[in-house]
Amino acid sequence: MSSVDMRVRIGALELRNPVMTASGTFGSGKEYADFFDLARLGAVVTKGVSLEPWPGNPGQRIVETPSGMLNSIGLQNPGVEAFCDNDLTWLARHDVPVIVNVVGHRADEYAAVAERLEQESGVHALEVNISCPNVDAGGMAFGTTCPAAAEVVRSVRAVSTKTLIVKLSPNVTDVTEVARAVEAEGADAVSLINTLLGMVIDTRTFAPVLARGVGGLSGPAVRPVAVRMVWQVSQAVSVPVIGMGGITSAEDAAEFLLAGASGVAVGTANFMDPTTTVGVVDGLERFCQERGIEKVTDLVGAAWKR
Amino acid sequence: MSSVDMRVRIGALELRNPVMTASGTFGSGKEYADFFDLARLGAVVTKGVSLEPWPGNPGQRIVETPSGMLNSIGLQNPGVEAFCDNDLTWLARHDVPVIVNVVGHRADEYAAVAERLEQESGVHALEVNISCPNVDAGGMAFGTTCPAAAEVVRSVRAVSTKTLIVKLSPNVTDVTEVARAVEAEGADAVSLINTLLGMVIDTRTFAPVLARGVGGLSGPAVRPVAVRMVWQVSQAVSVPVIGMGGITSAEDAAEFLLAGASGVAVGTANFMDPTTTVGVVDGLERFCQERGIEKVTDLVGAAWKR
Amino acid sequence: MCGHGPTPAIEPVVVVSNERVATGVCRVVLDAPRTAATVEPGQFVHVRIARSADFILRRPFSVHRARGERLEIIYQVVGRGTRVLEDARPGDVMDVLGPLGHGWTVPEGTTRALVVAGGLGAAPMGMLVERLAEADVQITLAQGAPSAGRLLARELFDSLCRRSVVATDDGSAGTCGFVTVLSAELLQRERPDVAYVCGPEPMQRIVAGQCAEAGVACQVSLERLMACGVGACLSCVVATRHGQKRACVDGPVFDAADVVWDSDEDPEAER
Amino acid sequence: MCGHGPTPAIEPVVVVSNERVATGVCRVVLDAPRTAATVEPGQFVHVRIARSADFILRRPFSVHRARGERLEIIYQVVGRGTRVLEDARPGDVMDVLGPLGHGWTVPEGTTRALVVAGGLGAAPMGMLVERLAEADVQITLAQGAPSAGRLLARELFDSLCRRSVVATDDGSAGTCGFVTVLSAELLQRERPDVAYVCGPEPMQRIVAGQCAEAGVACQVSLERLMACGVGACLSCVVATRHGQKRACVDGPVFDAADVVWDSDEDPEAER
């Protein structure tokens, strides 16, 4: 069968295929390099990196839910310096674009991380995770109000020339509003969805299972919500959309592309099968071949471009 | 074992136990009366009833998703007159409180339905479903903005002396805001969650599976989101909360009570097993007995009342 | 004679056998005394294939035959649920909700009936031809399938029908072409009192049209995606001249003259 | 001797046998040539028990023994996953991710070892006592369980340990009381070079304290809820004197002196 052009473009960045890893589910790639060649991926998206080391949340951090899981890892990470020394150095030896997920509690913290990463040629794009609690605004996530989201993006954009992806929260009334707000501030792409806020209560102890109470819901359970939001956002903005939420197979990934995503990321499914991402890459190529589709980009938004 | 006091109070209404049916999943009860005695239930909540007959949505109306389903029934119903003649008359012959789910496209439509039902002694409470598209405000659901939600509740409250339950949408940034807004307008209770907006795209046809595109996600997949919202809302308002979203068993129901719900409703699970509700009633009683809990109300909010 | 059975119930059932009967099609026999004793031709059961939480919905299947305490279902393996069903082994336990729905009716004074089955449309015809044969109705049956290997229940049909003809898309058995060619001819030639039709919806629409033209009463069995199966959820509506009806309780069998056919291309048509 | 095995891989495995060995506890034997050949004592496998979409997470289990091409796992039936595992029949196929984690280490010059196992803590001790016996280390083993019927792997332990004693909560076998009474006494009396401990976390904390007091090197095997099992997700962290470590790659076996014990009541303690 003829080969399919699998390349996609996210801002200035050309990826060899649309399949990435979802932040926080793939470490910095090292842990999965035993299972396949990372160069097979469109990009590696790292876990969230903050200015200073973050300890993460206490206690029980995960719980399984019907077709999903909650996590309350709390963005544990060693801070941007240690990240550059260890993870980036290791990743630089691999032929795969690196997208660094950036986190902070205040807009200036995000900017400081972006500034530090600006010097690193091994960083190909930033994914600004605006789902962290906004300390200045009382703990509500940046990603849930347009002004706060815009402020974070503005301050990062001011110091970074790298491709800027903004990761949107699904815990909002109208995700297109936030998407438009960050596009207006110069985001080169948006990615969605981050996790839905959820809770499980232990009926033996009568207390929430997670030490923090609430956690983030991910996995196949959330896929219909994610597809709906990708469909909405991709029609509301003109920058590319990276879709994620419950992708386990090439069919699932195709659903996101058809909904309007230019790229996809695999998260929770890595836990079940560490080779999920490469399976999605191969499966997507076959999906196109079987239908005589020459470029994977022909799938993008096909469900609404009629 | 000693018997458990299973009674709960929702506004002026005393229910013999906390277990209800979720609107739209139980018809008006008739269809399930073959399987058990409706008098076993805390209450029957009917499907949505509008002023005039509504035809509902075209085409494929449901699709299965991981641990959930999407529906786009579109509130098909014969209108309040036919509802009173047929469904209410039938229900009046059963010893079970009746809660009528009320829908409309404008605030005055809701009020007109409430007014018509005011004369019916067989109606014990209204559940005002503010998740319908608000025609006057361009189609965004009433339940997603506080002013629109407040307006609907105000206009219904003005004409109705019945116990008023307001059913909240989960598709909002901060569900406690809407809850407080409707409480301020005189709601006697709130119920949540209605369905999450979702979409499934058919990878064979490249089009959304549901004729309407988006649909409402329900079932176990959404349970962690529902429990989280019940936990939040029950701490934010002082009226009782009725919790629902993915309840399939007594354990699931207990989770909602512990999170702060005074009553629960079973929806999607009725489709898998028509006797789910009575199983939940019996199971909840056993749950209390096994733990030496004398009143089911002792469970309410136990996860945060410490 | 009425198409409605007694009140439905949940019945735990045991798999007696489960085997392939045609390309991509299997027959499962279930030990289901209550349902087997009460089901009427054209009714269906709503099967809980697996208990895992990701099977939110039951799957509806027509009862092909009911013999003694046993139900026979003929099913095509098309998706997640039927793939799990295919793996069921004798002794496995599942449960059925049934009998459900409004089945075929035999109008007073019927002496000649035409049965038209396309693909899996043969499934609900088993009990029907048995019932018709018992009532001494002369049956002509026209069956269509993609190829000879996918014809179903030939033995039963051949033994009970006065005449039994087939059409295959590839000509590997009987007439080459669609079953609607056979039905057109048979309606003209035999002038039956009533026609019973099941298969892909476009095929049912065509045969219904042929019957209307020929002035022959026609009953069709329509498929809809079903959640509750008992009339509560309105996921299965069919547009009729008397308003929207529920396929699960008002159908699946409808008087073809009542049905308002969907003029849009039916997405299920491919099956 | 190092507790790390070779790089992990996904290996499809076939169930050879699966049977109850104690009240609420089963042993499954898996045909898993690659993993069986490479696993080190104290390592674990991450098992994909079922393929259905509602099993989002694998389940971690210590390798009890590895013999030829086969892995033995001893597991307690506690929840959804282990209930499904309990139903697995010979011939069923699943897959394991493994071998994973950092297992037991035998310090240079060890001649006497104390093994302390509480409840399912006996599971990771099978390969350990085999390895110690091979290295001619004299083993004393103290095992605790709620009752006689829940003691595990007695035959193996009795045959390889110089001394093997038990304690049960109800006194139905051995000493009546907790295994920590035995360990306190044995540490004083035998002065082992090293102690290996696995069981409920509060019990491990107590034995670790006894070892610290007695000046005996102590290794503990800690359980955490695990998503990835390979070090990527940080769901399994353990507080240590050298910062937060991941139980799945830096453990499950830790030097007890490094562990910062959780002073709060451990919710897993009930098990």
Ligand SMILES: Cc1cc2nc3c(=O)[nH]c(=O)nc-3n(C[C@H](O)[C@H](O)[C@H](O)COP(=O)(O)OP(=O)(O)OC[C@H]3O[C@@H](n4cnc5c(N)ncnc54)[C@H](O)[C@@H]3O)c2cc1C
């Ligand atoms: C009254 C009635 C009788 C039927 N009788 C038979 C029969 O005798 N033999 C047979 O092979 N098939 C029959 N069908 C179709 C059968 O229900 C579907 O093929 C089956 O549910 C597909 O399940 P799946 O999980 O394998 O497919 P999936 O596509 O994975 O199913 C997903 C969902 O779609 C539903 N679904 C998919 N296709 C259909 C369909 N065509 N009609 C209704 N629901 C569907 C399933 O119930 C499930 O909810 C009948 C359908 C109805 C409504």
Ligand SMILES: Cc1cc2nc3c(=O)[nH]c(=O)nc-3n(C[C@H](O)[C@H](O)[C@H](O)COP(=O)(O)OP(=O)(O)OC[C@H]3O[C@@H](n4cnc5c(N)ncnc54)[C@H](O)[C@@H]3O)c2cc1C
């Ligand atoms: C390194 C390691 C080795 C283990 N070895 C054994 C063993 O040899 N024998 C044995 O019986 N058990 C062992 N366990 C515990 C075992 O993993 C759990 O009992 C099992 O996962 C429970 O699964 P479930 O679906 O039945 O329970 P559920 O409570 O339904 O499980 C839900 C989730 O919780 C996880 N989980 C539940 N309890 C535990 C636990 N105590 N530790 C880790 N994850 C848990 C499951 O992986 C799953 O993600 C080990 C745990 C770890 C971390």
Ligand SMILES: Cc1cc2nc3c(=O)[nH]c(=O)nc-3n(C[C@H](O)[C@H](O)[C@H](O)COP(=O)(O)O)c2cc1C
């Ligand atoms: C354990 C875990 C950790 C995560 N950490 C991060 C993170 O550091 N930064 C971030 O932007 N998203 C994080 N996420 C969210 C995922 O990147 C992804 O958006 C979400 O899980 C939905 O995709 P999935 O269903 O495929 O997992 C995390 C998710 C999980 C499950």
Ligand SMILES: Cc1cc2nc3c(=O)[nH]c(=O)nc-3n(C[C@H](O)[C@H](O)[C@H](O)COP(=O)(O)O)c2cc1C
């Ligand atoms: C088929 C279907 C129809 C529904 N119709 C209504 C309705 O008419 N009015 C309403 O307020 N909610 C309606 N709902 C939402 C349910 O009442 C409930 O809030 C939701 O499904 C979550 O509960 P569950 O997960 O137990 O189903 C409907 C849900 C389903 C699945």
Ligand code: FES
């Ligand atoms: S399937 Fe629910 S009304 Fe027909």
Ligand code: FES
């Ligand atoms: S289980 Fe993922 S880091 Fe340990």
